[in-house]
Amino acid sequence: MNxxxxxxxxxxPDLSGASEARRNCVTQTEATALEQNSQIEMRSxxxxxxxxxxxxxxxxxxxKAEAPKIPVLSPDEGYAYFEGQIVPMSEAKVSVATHALxxxxxxxxxxxxxxxxxxxxxxxxxxxxxxxxxxxxxxxxRMKPNESIDDLCRITIELVKKHGYRQDVYVRxxxxxxxxTIKLTLSALDDAITIYTxxxxxYLDISVGLSVCTSSWRRANSNAMPVxxxxxxxxxNSSLAVDDANAAGFDEAxxxxxxxxxxxxxSCNIFLLRNGKLSTPALSEDIxxxxxxxxxxxxxxxxxxxxxEERRIDRTELYSADxxxxxxxGVQVSPVTSVDHRPVRSGKxxxxxxxxxxxxxxxxxxxxxxxxxxxxxxx
Ligand SMILES: Cc1ncc(COP(=O)(O)O)c(C=O)c1O
Numbered sequence: 151m152n153x154x155x156x157x158x159x160x161x162x163p164d165l166s167g168a169s170e171a172r173r174n175c176v177t178q179t180e181a182t183a184l185e186q187n188s189q190i191e192m193r194s195x196x197x198x199x200x201x202x203x204x205x206x207x208x209x210x211x212x213x214k215a216e217a218p219k220i221p222v223l224s225p226d227e228g229y230a231y232f233e234g235q236i237v238p239m240s241e242a243k244v245s246v247a248t249h250a251l252x253x254x255x256x257x258x259x260x261x262x263x264x265x266x267x268x269x270x271x272x273x274x275x276x277x278x279x280x281x282x283x284x285x286x287x288x289x290x291x292r293m294k295p296n297e298s299i300d301d302l303c304r305i306t307i308e309l310v311k312k313h314g315y316r317q318d319v320y321v322r323x324x325x326x327x328x329x330x331t332i333k334l335t336l337s338a339l340d341d342a343i344t345i346y347t348x349x350x351x352x353y354l355d356i357s358v359g360l361s362v363c364t365s366s367w368r369r370a371n372s373n374a375m376p377v378x379x380x381x382x383x384x385x386x387n388s389s390l391a392v393d394d395a396n397a398a399g400f401d402e403a404x405x406x407x408x409x410x411x412x413x414x415x416x417s418c419n420i421f422l423l424r425n426g427k428l429s430t431p432a433l434s435e436d437i438x439x440x441x442x443x444x445x446x447x448x449x450x451x452x453x454x455x456x457x458x459e460e461r462r463i464d465r466t467e468l469y470s471a472d473x474x475x476x477x478x479x480g481v482q483v484s485p486v487t488s489v490d491h492r493p494v495r496s497g498k499x500x501x502x503x504x505x506x507x508x509x510x511x512x513x514x515x516x517x518x519x520x521x522x523x524x525x526x527x528x529x
Pocket of ligand 1: 260388414415416417418419437438439440441442443477478479480
């Protein structure tokens with residue numbers, strides 16, 4: 151596709167008016183989520199205290215409500231794969247002495263499922279790729295679970311099917327050190343796998359831009375922490391950065407490497423378009439090698455005839471980018487419209503980003519034959 155033509159098609163939409171309406175809608179969704187949270191909390195003994203807390207929290211909901219609206223599950227909602235079988239969630243429990251709970255000795259994945267109404271089908275995105283990466287992660291922390299990658303793909307389909315979902319879903323597999331011991335070791339401990347799943351659509355409004363900042367927290371260095379593995383303990387780094395960013399009114403944080411170059415955001419990779427060239431930090435920049443990142447590199451080549459430069463990116467390059475977007479299972483393809491209070495060009499989502507978002511989501515929903523190998527049907 152001719153890239154200039156693409157820009158012309160996407161230059162005109164009045165995103166500013168629409169974004170105001172969408173932001174209101176986000177705020178309402180957040181209010182509903184808070185309402186649900188407070189209802190769940192009311193089931194506990196000191197319901198009155200919780201309700202008071204929830205009400206005071208509600209008063210503090212910021213106007214620009216961008217906090218992720220990820221569902222909170224009640225203890226008996228749905229099923230989980232646990233100790234070799236699919237059981238009601240209420241039975242999927244671990245001891246407080248579990249090694250992984252104390253030392254972050256676990257690894258995980260996040261997998262999305264997209265409901266296609268027309269085809270009456272639920273598609274799991276890049277299912278095998280996620281379990282392949284999880285196997286790489288568990289190898290780093292010296293785990294040898296009983297389940298193979300094939301087993302995990304099959305179990306996931308079975309688990310999702312059992313819920314009978316007819317909506318978008320999220321699947322969370324976790325491989326963890328299950329032994330009840332305080333011994334600091336990775337060896338000779340019991341390994342276990344659990345998987346649970348819940349209904350989840352967009353938790354961010356991806357039609358409007360994210361306002362991001364560079365974090366004062368540096369991305370953990372791979373000689374200190376296995377950042378290429380999705381190890382739970384390493385996520386304190388992401389949590390510190392995104393929590394600070396949210397407290398300061400930003401939607402996301404960009405972490406720099408110890409050398410001071412751009413690495414990635416708290417749970418997503420970053421791309422920037424500048425002078426007609428698309429770039430993303432190289433694998434050596436302490437990033438998690440995102441499955442979405444890899445998929446988009448292929449998609450940009452196939453759809454726009456463009457290569458992606460995987461290289462070092464300076465922080466200040468972000469300030470002169472024509473477009474920036476984040477990508478990951480969670481955020482999908484999300485435009486960034488300001489960095490450190492500086493607008494990215496017009497301060498509106500960029501045309502290429504929005505076209506890529508559209509192509510990506512259609513591939514995820516199994517609507518594009520060309521990308522049918524990205525998805526696994528559940529039914
Ligand atoms: C730290 C980090 N970086 C990047 C990503 C994006 O990876 P993926 O596209 O595989 O979801 C994630 C999400 O898994 C992440 O946690």
